Amino acid sequence: xxxxxxxxxxxxxxxxxxxxxxxxxxxxxxxxxxxxxxxxxxxxxxxxxxxxxxxxxxxxxxxxxxxxxxxxxxxxxxxxxxxxxxxxxxxxxxxxxxxxxxxxxxxxxxxxxxxxxxxxxxxxxxxxxxxxxxxxxxxxxxxxxxxxxxxxxxxxxxxxxxxxxxxxxxxxxxxxxxxxxxxxxxxxxxxxxxxxxxxxxxxxxxxxxxxxxxxxxxxxxxxxxxxxxxxxxxxxxxxxxxxxxxxxxxxxxxxxxxxxxxxxxxx
Numbered sequence: 001x002x003x004x005x006x007x008x009x010x011x012x013x014x015x016x017x018x019x020x021x022x023x024x025x026x027x028x029x030x031x032x033x034x035x036x037x038x039x040x041x042x043x044x045x046x047x048x049x050x051x052x053x054x055x056x057x058x059x060x061x062x063x064x065x066x067x068x069x070x071x072x073x074x075x076x077x078x079x080x081x082x083x084x085x086x087x088x089x090x091x092x093x094x095x096x097x098x099x100x101x102x103x104x105x106x107x108x109x110x111x112x113x114x115x116x117x118x119x120x121x122x123x124x125x126x127x128x129x130x131x132x133x134x135x136x137x138x139x140x141x142x143x144x145x146x147x148x149x150x151x152x153x154x155x156x157x158x159x160x161x162x163x164x165x166x167x168x169x170x171x172x173x174x175x176x177x178x179x180x181x182x183x184x185x186x187x188x189x190x191x192x193x194x195x196x197x198x199x200x201x202x203x204x205x206x207x208x209x210x211x212x213x214x215x216x217x218x219x220x221x222x223x224x225x226x227x228x229x230x231x232x233x234x235x236x237x238x239x240x241x242x243x244x245x246x247x248x249x250x251x252x253x254x255x256x257x258x259x260x261x262x263x264x265x266x267x
Contacts, residue, residue, distance in 0.1 A: 008020040008025060008051065008055070008058070011048075011051060013043070013044035013045075013047040013048055014040045014041070014043060014044040015029055015030055015031035015035075015040055015041055015044055016028070016029050016041065016044030016045055016047070016048050017030070018048045018051055018052070020057075020058055022208060022211065023057065023058065023059040023060060023208070023211030023212070024058070024059070024060050024061070024062065024204060024207040024208050024211050025052055025055075025058045025060075025061045025062070025109075026061075026062045026064060026200075026204065027045070027048045027052075027061060027062070027063050027064070028064045028065070028066065029041060029044070029045070029063075029064070029065045029066065029072070030065070030066035030067070032066075032067055033067065033069055034067070034069045034070040034072075034073040035065045035066070035067060035070055035071065035072045035073060035123075036072075036073040036074070036075065037072055037073065037074060037075060037097065037122050037126070038075065038079050039079065041072075042096065042097060042100050045100050045103070046099075046100050046103065049100070049103035049104065049106075049107065052107055052109065053107065053108075056215065058109055059109055059210065059211035059215045059218065060109055060110050060111075060112065060207035060208070060210040060211040061104075061107060061109045061110070061111045061112070061207070062111075062112050062113075062114055062200070062203045062204050062207050063104065063111055063112070063113050063114065063126070063130055064113075064114040064116065064199075064200050064203070065114075065116060065117070066116075067116075067117060068116070068117050069117055069118070070117050070118050070119070070120070070123055071113075071115045071116060071117050071118065071119040071123040071126075071127065071139070072119070072122055072123040072126050073120075073121065073122060073123060074121040074122030074123070074154075075093070075097075075122065079093075084253075090241065090244055091241055094153050094237055094240060094241065095237065097153070097154055098153070098154060098155065098233060098237060101125060101126055101129045101154050101155055102129070102155070102233070104126075104129040104130055105129055105131075105226055105229075108219045108222070108223075109219065109222075110131045110132065110207075110210055110218060110222055111129075111130040111131050111132075112130060112131065112132045112133075112134060112203045112206055112207050112210075113126070113127040113130035113132070113133045113134065113135075113203070114134055114199045114200045114202075114203035114204075115127055115133060115134065115135040115136065115139050115190075115199065116135075116136055116139070116199050116200065117136070117139060118139055118140045118141075119135075119139060119140075119141050120140065120141065120142045120143075120144060120178060121142075121143060121144060121145060121152070122154055124141050124142065124143055124156065124160075125143070125152060125154035125155050125156045125159070126154070127141075128155060128156065128159035128160060128163060129154075129155060129159065131222060132191045132192075132206065133189070133190045133191050133192075134190070134191060134192045134193075134194055134199055134202055134203040134206060135181050135184070135190045135192075135193055135194065135199060136181070136193075136194055136196065136197075136199045137181050137182075137193050137194070137195075137196060138181065138196070139180075139181045139184075140178050140179065140180055140181070141178065141179055141180075141181075141184045141189055141190075142172060142176065142177055142178030142179060143156045143160065143172060143173055143176065144176035144177075144178060145176065146173065146174065146175070146176045147176040147252065147262075148249060148252035148253055148256060148262075149243065149246055149248030149249035149250075149251065149252035149253075149262070149264060150240070150243050150244060150249050150252065150253075151173075151236070151239055151240050151243045152173070152236070152240070153236065153237060153240030153241075153244075155229070155233055155236065156173070156236075157169075157173060157232075157236045157239075158229050158232040158233055158236055159229070160172065160173065160189075162229075163188055163189055164187045164188050164189050165187075165188075168187050181193055192206070246267065247265055247267040248262075248264045248265065248266065248267060251263060251264060251265070252264070
């Protein structure tokens with residue numbers, strides 16, 4: 001059996017399944033209702049990334065999610081309440097979540113996000129951690145954390161400007177704007193819009209085209225293009241924790257849970 005035809009037998013890591021063939025691995029997350037990035041999803045993604053490291057027969061990766069409500073959501077709300085109550089818990093969780101998201105850029109293989117539903121907050125951050133983004137035409141994108149008195153903590157403040165430019169990124173981040181797929185394509189946030197209902201197939205087709213090209217050259221291109229984000233990402237995490245400790249975040253989070261408008265005091 002040649003390297004191009006080797007496969008990884010389907011492997012499950014909780015809500016995460018990895019399959020492969022013809023040089024392309026697909027990582028599928030199915031954690032209803034919104035694929036929230038709680039402990040189970042983060043652990044599953046971490047194990048999937050570890051499986052793909054060093055697999056020379058896998059030359060491109062597709063990251064996909066099931067469901068129609070969200071590509072991924074941010075932290076699981078039930079877990080978030082527990083994190084608020086434990087000193088230092090959010091610092092530990094944010095470090096772990098960032099290390100998992102950073103695992104996709106760290107893979108030698110190009111990673112393509114197949115975004116089938118809205119990518120807002122943590123969902124957009126995980127898409128931004130991929131090399132290319134293919135999306136359904138009805139998807140919306142945004143980083144609205146500021147409306148809760150928080151900032152993105154999964155790489156959003158660093159990766160969004162590198163994709164769309166500083167001006168567009170500032171507007172989206174300062175206002176917490178959510179944009180539609182056409183606008184996302186126009187500003188370079190999305191690389192391709194798929195035909196309705198066809199995003200996974202189109203992402204896999206793009207991955208197959210990449211996998212057919214010389215592996216070493218493709219992987220060298222990925223390493224050459226990627227800037228060193230480590231310092232910026234670490235600064236973002238420190239600022240995320242600063243915002244997490246603010247009075248306005250406590251109010252914003254409470255208002256979100258109570259489905260009311262927040263009353264910010266700017267402290």
